[in-house]
Each structure stands twice: as structure tokens, then as C-alpha cells.
Amino acid sequence: MIEDHLPALIIGIPLLAGFATPLISKLHDKLRNIFVIGVLGVTLLLVGLLALTVFDSGIFVYVMGGESTGLTLPSGFKMPVRIVLEVDGMSVFMAIISSVVAFLGAVYSWAFMDGHTGKDKYYTLLLILTAGMLGMEFTGDMFNFFVFLEITSIAACGLIGFRINRGESAEAAFKTMVLYTLGALLFLFAVGVLYGEYDALNIAILASRIQYTGLDKIALGLFVGALALKAGAVPMHMWVPDAYAEAPAPITLILVANTQVALYGLFRVVFTLYGLTISTQTVGWIIVILGVLSMFVGVTMALIQNKIKRLIAYGAVSQIGYMLLGVGVGLATLGTPALQEYGIKAMEGSIFHILNDAMYKGLLFLTAGSIIYSTGKRDLNELSGLAHDMKFTCLFFIIGAGAIAGVPPFNGFASKLIIYESVYKFNPLLSVIAILASIVTLAIFVKIFQSAFLGPKLLEVRKEPRSMVFAMLILSIIVVAFGLFPNIVVDNIVSPAVNALINHMDYVAAVLGG
Amino acid sequence: MMDLIDFGTLETGYGVWNALYWLLSLGVLFLIVYFIYWRGEKTVKTSKDQGRPFLAGSVTSKEKTHVKASNVYWGFTEALKGYYVPSQKGHTGNVNDYISWFILVLAVMMILIGGL
Numbered sequence: 001m002i003e004d005h006l007p008a009l010i011i012g013i014p015l016l017a018g019f020a021t022p023l024i025s026k027l028h029d030k031l032r033n034i035f036v037i038g039v040l041g042v043t044l045l046l047v048g049l050l051a052l053t054v055f056d057s058g059i060f061v062y063v064m065g066g067e068s069t070g071l072t073l074p075s076g077f078k079m080p081v082r083i084v085l086e087v088d089g090m091s092v093f094m095a096i097i098s099s100v101v102a103f104l105g106a107v108y109s110w111a112f113m114d115g116h117t118g119k120d121k122y123y124t125l126l127l128i129l130t131a132g133m134l135g136m137e138f139t140g141d142m143f144n145f146f147v148f149l150e151i152t153s154i155a156a157c158g159l160i161g162f163r164i165n166r167g168e169s170a171e172a173a174f175k176t177m178v179l180y181t182l183g184a185l186l187f188l189f190a191v192g193v194l195y196g197e198y199d200a201l202n203i204a205i206l207a208s209r210i211q212y213t214g215l216d217k218i219a220l221g222l223f224v225g226a227l228a229l230k231a232g233a234v235p236m237h238m239w240v241p242d243a244y245a246e247a248p249a250p251i252t253l254i255l256v257a258n259t260q261v262a263l264y265g266l267f268r269v270v271f272t273l274y275g276l277t278i279s280t281q282t283v284g285w286i287i288v289i290l291g292v293l294s295m296f297v298g299v300t301m302a303l304i305q306n307k308i309k310r311l312i313a314y315g316a317v318s319q320i321g322y323m324l325l326g327v328g329v330g331l332a333t334l335g336t337p338a339l340q341e342y343g344i345k346a347m348e349g350s351i352f353h354i355l356n357d358a359m360y361k362g363l364l365f366l367t368a369g370s371i372i373y374s375t376g377k378r379d380l381n382e383l384s385g386l387a388h389d390m391k392f393t394c395l396f397f398i399i400g401a402g403a404i405a406g407v408p409p410f411n412g413f414a415s416k417l418i419i420y421e422s423v424y425k426f427n428p429l430l431s432v433i434a435i436l437a438s439i440v441t442l443a444i445f446v447k448i449f450q451s452a453f454l455g456p457k458l459l460e461v462r463k464e465p466r467s468m469v470f471a472m473l474i475l476s477i478i479v480v481a482f483g484l485f486p487n488i489v490v491d492n493i494v495s496p497a498v499n500a501l502i503n504h505m506d507y508v509a510a511v512l513g514g
Numbered sequence: 515m516m517d518l519i520d521f522g523t524l525e526t527g528y529g530v531w532n533a534l535y536w537l538l539s540l541g542v543l544f545l546i547v548y549f550i551y552w553r554g555e556k557t558v559k560t561s562k563d564q565g566r567p568f569l570a571g572s573v574t575s576k577e578k579t580h581v582k583a584s585n586v587y588w589g590f591t592e593a594l595k596g597y598y599v600p601s602q603k604g605h606t607g608n609v610n611d612y613i614s615w616f617i618l619v620l621a622v623m624m625i626l627i628g629g630l
Contacts, residue, residue: 380583
């Protein structure tokens, strides 16, 4: 019975729990924390169950409010009239990432937010942000995608500016809100263009009707621009260091997944909605160039930062570049023999990198949060010798830094290696830039390690609480395990996601039949 | 037997990658290094001064030896001043500029997508 309603439950449970949280907060703080962690744990389990179903039986279509949840076309109708959730390999892949980071973010928040006021609002926004991300991943409808995009934007901005005792947080939240709103408005405009042309909002219907007219080209430009902005691609990345640096550390962990959901939206639009109707070479190269710029500018700007979270945030911008690069190559080769030769591998590398990135970058932000919690300092110039007292954090930082820099045997190496080798066949120069960016990435994390952890002990530090260590430990285990056995992850989770993007007609057929 | 060899092996496009074999190689390398160390000179005398910080010709306190983050990679960033000065100027922190960049990218993309 539950299996039949999984997509609706996965979105609905955190959403409703978000509104229940202030009420439970009235009873007891500890009860509220247990409730939030429990809800996100259940959501994670349900996502796992849905993943097994999708990987086993293919695309899961769920019709809201109909006489049957599987009936997309009631008799006499040529197109779905109800809200349709459509979950394929790519959607569920992203949902795994979102639900894991949301759960660990809540666990980490328990101790990290201890002593802060307004936690009922904090947890409400956290749950709503999670529901919004999962909604973006599961929806089969462009307008609902916009609605969930807005839900994530509002919740994310609320959380970025959650603590306004530091003026920078409010400023970062304002800047992010302005850009998110601008992007969302243009996204809505593009949805309106497609609705005006094709009388439909359902992605499958639109994909089956799209002609790639002049208006469709304008809509495509708006979609790509708005989603690349939310993903933090250079040169639209400038809100990222502001937001990531100022949000509480567990929220930064979830924001990383939130930007990745924007990437998911971008991939869904170009592969599923437009597919082969577009000039794949042109759009593919646009994505590749955004990726190369992100890799290079992100990492070089990181090198000169002295605020720990700001430095990692620029590193995060750089990692977005790897994801864009591989998928851009995949798109540029779509419909050509090169897709089978190296395009699919490039996409596998990038999609695998999305998963890896969420884990190691999340881990790095949590270690930065741990340093801020223990020392009260954000500036690397004021830190020294933390390895003496923060042994766990130091170890977790080494694992995260090794992974983001692509050092074997961590997970980042495996996905970057696939990207280097496959992209080399497309254009060797792109691979060289990617490798160079990786080397500089290692240099920036050596800078943090040298400044914060090495050297004489100069500061009094608070011990890291257990819940914070637990969240970092889980992410570290994932980073190491995915690095040791990358083939298991690629074969079972990544390949179905890539196939879902490439075989976009399956997505259409799941709704329209045939 | 082949399953055991393939365990943990990832197809990477041109070739394959197996982290378990990499760790095994690292272990062998460690044993070789340890063997050389073990066979080394055992009569070397150590004193406390060998471990004391030494900076610019004088032994100094540990606190003064820590290189601050803003000094790390100074030579690298100084050499690339031509890149870093305009890049830092470009990151103004002004939200109006953020929007300008967004509009510029949109305009370029519209031209590329619409014209080709």
C-alpha cells in the first residue's frame, strides 16, 4: 500500500512535518529535535524504497488526486489534467543525495544550534527546504517545478540569514533572494512561453510536442540561464560564497544539495524537455564553457580567500564546473556515434561527481562548522594548531580535502578520472584545464590544513559534540566507501541516472503510453 | 577468479581503476621504505635542538614560526597579479553587479542559441 504512494509521501511527510514543528517545539526542544531527525530518517528510508522500485521496475508515475494513482490519461483525455509526479533513475538519484544530506544536516544541527533561539523556525525551514528539493526532483510538470523552486528559494534565504547578529548574514540572504527571485521569474516566463505555444505544462507532453521554434529558443536560453544561476556557474557564481559562508554549517551542507537540484533541473530541461530538437553541439558547448569557467575561476579565487567557509565555497563553485563539463560533453555528442564512444562515460563521470561532491563538500563544510563552533573564529589567520585538540575534525578534514582534490583512493578521484579520460577524447585541452584545477584545489586545501590544523597550539578550543562528529563520520565513511568501490555505485545508481537522461522518450512514454 | 580480480574495478573510458590494488601497491611501497629505514644508520645522535624551529638564521619560539593563511602562496599570487587584480575587482560584492553578469550571460546565450 505504502509502495503505491511513495513519491507523494516523500514530498508530503517533510512538508507537513515542517508545519507541525513549531507546535512540537512548544512541548519540548529535545522532542522537536527527535521529531525532525525521525521525519528525515523516515523520508530517507522511503527514498531508499522508491530507489529500489525505480531501479527494479523502471519509471514510477504518480497521478495526484485521480481515481487511480497510475492513470495518467483518463478515458477521453489526450493529455494529463492532474498533477503528475514522474520518478526515473535521475530523479531518484538526486533524491538519494537530498535526503541523505538533509538527514545528516538535522543530526549535525542538534549540537551546532544548541543555545540559539528561534529553532522552531530553523527546523521548519529546513524541512520545507527538503520538501522543496524532493518536489523539484519528482515533479513531472514545469509549473510545479517552478513552485518547488520558489519553495526552496524562500526556505534557503530564510536559513542563510537565520542569524542576523552578524550583518553579513542578512546581506548574504538579501543578495541570494534578489538573484533567486530574478532567476525564478525568468524561469516562470519561459514556462509561460511554452504553455502559450503548446497548451501544456506536463514535461512529457511538452517534450512530445516541442518544435524548437524561435520562442522555444528564447525559453531555452531563459531556462539555462536561470538554472545555471541557481547552480552557481561562473560568472553568475558571486552569491555562492556570500551565502555558503554566512549560512549555519549544516544549512550550507543542504545548500550544496540545493544547488545540485538546480543542475538537475538544467539537465532535465536540455535532455528530457528539448532532447534532440536543440542544436546539441551549441548548447553542449555553452554548458562546457560555463563548466570550464567555473572550474578555473572558482579555484583560483579560492586560493586568495582567508575566511574558511568562503574559501571552501569558492572551491564548491569550481566543483560545479566538473559536473557541467561532463554533462556538456554528453549533450554535445547526443545523437552522434561519439555518445557511445565517450559521451556516456563523460556523463557518468559528472553524474557520479554530483553524488561525490555532495558528500565530500558537505563533509568539508561540516568540518569548517566544527572549527567555528570550537574556536568561534572564521578567519584562517587567527587559527593554528587545531590538530592538537580537534583530532576527529582534523581526520575528517583530511578525508574531505583528499576527496575534493581528487586524491586516490577517495571518491572524488574515481569520478574525476572518468571525466578526465572521457573528456580528453572530446577535447584534450578541456581535460588539461580540469586536471590543473584539481591540482590548485589540492593547494587551497593544503592552505586550510596548514593554517588551521598545523603549527603551535595558540587557542583554547571547545570539544566537538558527539552529534556533530557522528554526522561527519557518516559522510567520511561514504567518501571512503565510494572511493574504494566506485564500480558498485556507478553500475547501480549512476548508470540508471545517465540512461534516464539519454533515453528521454522513455520519460515521455511513461505518461503518454506506447 | 575473474570476479575476484574485477572486484572494485571501475571502467574509466580509456582504462580501468581499482582502489584496492592501489592500496595494495601503497602497502608494498611502505614495506620497502620501512625496510630501507630499518637497514639505515643506527648510531646517529639526536638532540633537542634538532626539533626546534629555525627561521631566518635564528632559533625562535614556536608561536612566531606559524605561517599565516594570508602569507601562504604569496609568491604565486604575486606572480599572477595580472590575473588576480582584475578578478578581485570584478568580485565587488554589489548585487547590482551580480545581476549585470547574469544579464550579460543571458544575452550571450540568447545570441548563441538563437543564431545557430
